[in-house]
Structure formats: structure tokens, C-alpha cells
Amino acid sequence: MQSTICAAKSSFDPEAAVMYIPEAFRIDDVHALQALVSAYPLGTLITSGTGGLQASPLPFLLKPDVGPHGTLLAHMALANPQLDALRAGGESLVLFYGPQSYVSPSWYPAKRRHGKVVPTWNYAVVQVRGRVRLIEDAGRLREHVVALAAEHEARRNPPWSPDDAPPDFLAQLLQAIAGIEIAIDTIEGKFKLTQNRNPEDREAVVAALASDDDPHRNPTLAAWMRKFGT
Template structure:
């Protein structure tokens, strides 16, 4: 279960869905048979229709996780957002009393629910097509599954197994210095914004948006 202190809890459905859609590589986690969780890193896609909200993706057929997932019956999909180290040197309060320590700011969404293993070729083709369309959308000339020969695609589909997680609970956390004074928060935003690392700059932008009441 995601630890959500009140200052960092995010419950707005549109924000949670936005974070899921902006995530690139997610994690699917389920209970393993030996007491250690099974974890697979893979792209996942949020789809919504009249039946509800679902997270879809696919495993390599050789990955034993999907068989154990079928036995577990439920899973958690973890979607990361921005993340960055925050140095206490950036806090205004450091000069005032020195009682400051480093921290890490980040965003994350957990989608929990029952799972279905999908081996039907038609549904697998749909899953792969949806994922491809989502990730090719930014390309100047998007590639589609239909660009590859049908027999080749059919062979590739035999090497994967689909998964569909029905979303029963979304839990979101945006730890972006909401618990700091405005001066400390502004200092952290400035420090991250001045970084040459694009990940730090993205975190600064997210912190700024939260400070402005996004």
C-alpha cells in the first residue's frame, strides 16, 4: 500500500489519470508464491470504456510472472512521475537555524485491482496496437502494427501474453515540498531549475505548479 501523508496525498481523478498517461515505463507487482513479490517492468496503458477503467499490457511468454499472476488474482501497477534529490543548501531556513536535512521529491500513482490473463490473438493484437499508437503518436511518421507483415505479427503475438487489470483503487502521492515554508520551497524550485539535468527541471516545474495551486 502506498504511504500517503495528508500533505502529499493526491486524490483528483483527472490528475491521477494524467500521471498514469504521462508515465513511460511502469511496474506490475503481485504476490509471489514464496513471500517475495513478483515485479515486472513494462509499458502499461490506461483504457476506459463503459465497463470501467483498465490497465493493459503484455508479458513475454517466457516470463513466469504471468502464470503466478494468474494464481495471485490481483496486482498493483506502479506509475512513476517526476523525481529529484532536494539539497538542504537550497532552503532559506538553513541560514536561519541549520535544522534541515536532504529529501527526495517525487510523484507516483498505484492502480490496484483484479487481473485477467489474455491469450486470445485478437485481443492481444488490440493491446499491442493500442500501446503502439500511444507511444508512436509523437513520431513524425508513426509506425503501426499494420506496417509489419501479418504472418510476422501473428508469430510475434504467440510469444507474448496479455494482462488486463481492472482499476478498483487509485492511490496517488505528489511529494513536492508542500510541507516546507514558501521560502524553502522557492529555494528548492530555484535549485532544481538551475540544474543541467532535465529530470531536475521537470521536478521544479511540477513543484511550481503545485505551489501555484495547479
């Protein structure tokens, strides 16, 4: 079976904002956005078609140098009804969430001075829109599975490879999936990392997230705040 190409309809203005992002939280560095996608590759693929809104969590592989903003690769079961929407050619939306955490108002020095503080949530998220290309050719599907495995097995010694599985077993599995390629048309990032508060409050949040004694400890988010939260 040959690859099926389903081009997304150009019903949206690529220059228009597609996610609400206050200026303090906007990240325009495409490399930083791509880095989040690579570090947190489980994305939620969202489509709207005759079946209504549909969403599937899928592990994606980002090819950052393929296309103007990169290309995403994934696969889903042929039994997934969302494939109907993809074949119909509607536009696709993928959400990737990076580190996140509850932020207690007790962390702010301002609480001790005047008490005018409330809880919030810090997070980093990337939103992608693009054209969908379905891959149902067995040879190309195998290339996709090999690339995905190589990406996530790279740190293992020895790494697992699809060649380790019996050929007939792998062929049977490939017959039950469809590959997905999304050429990224727009990519946006919202990194809400306390940039809207004063430096004293920001440092207090970083210290609390990095502390071994706090029940909401999240050193990864603390590191992201140090890098992006100014």
C-alpha cells in the first residue's frame, strides 16, 4: 500500500496567535521549543472531524531540520477512529508538556509583608500545528519504527533494535499501525515560569522547587526557571 497524503486545510492564519500567551511567557526561540519536544516527546494529537473532537497521546520523534520548523513522526493503531479525521485532511494540533508544578503562595516573601498572594501553576508547553501525511507502506513504516527505537534506545548498552524481534512478529505488528508525519507549519511556546513577578519572588520559587525539604520539590522545573524565567 502506498503512502497516503492528507494535507491540512489552510483555514487558519499562520501569523495569527493560536494559543493565548501573555508576552512575559512567550518563547520565540524555535530551538528552545524543539528542545522541549525532544525532551518530552509524549504529545497529544488533537483533531476535529465528523466524529467531533478526538485526541490521542502518542510518542513523537522530532526531525528538527526537515521543513521550516521541523517534522514530527509518530504512529497509531489502525483501529483508532481518529485516523478517519486524519484521512479527511483536517488540520492537526499537537500539545507537548514539559516540567510543571504547583506554586504555593507561602513561598513568596510578599506573603509575609502584605499577604496579597495566591496559588498558581508553573509549566512549559509547546503547541504545534501542521499538515498530516499518513504512512501505510510497510517499508516506510519499518523505517519509522527503527528511527523511533534508535532515538530512545541510544543511551542503553546494548540498545534494543527491531532486528532483535522475529521478522514475522514485527511484520504482524506493522500491519496493525499507520505512521504519521506532521510537517510543522506553526510552533508556539508558553513557558509560565514566574516571569511576571519580581526577582525576589522568582528566586524564592526556584529555591522552594529545588529544596529537598519541600513536598512540591521539582528540581527540573527549578532549572528551567533559572534558564527561562527572567
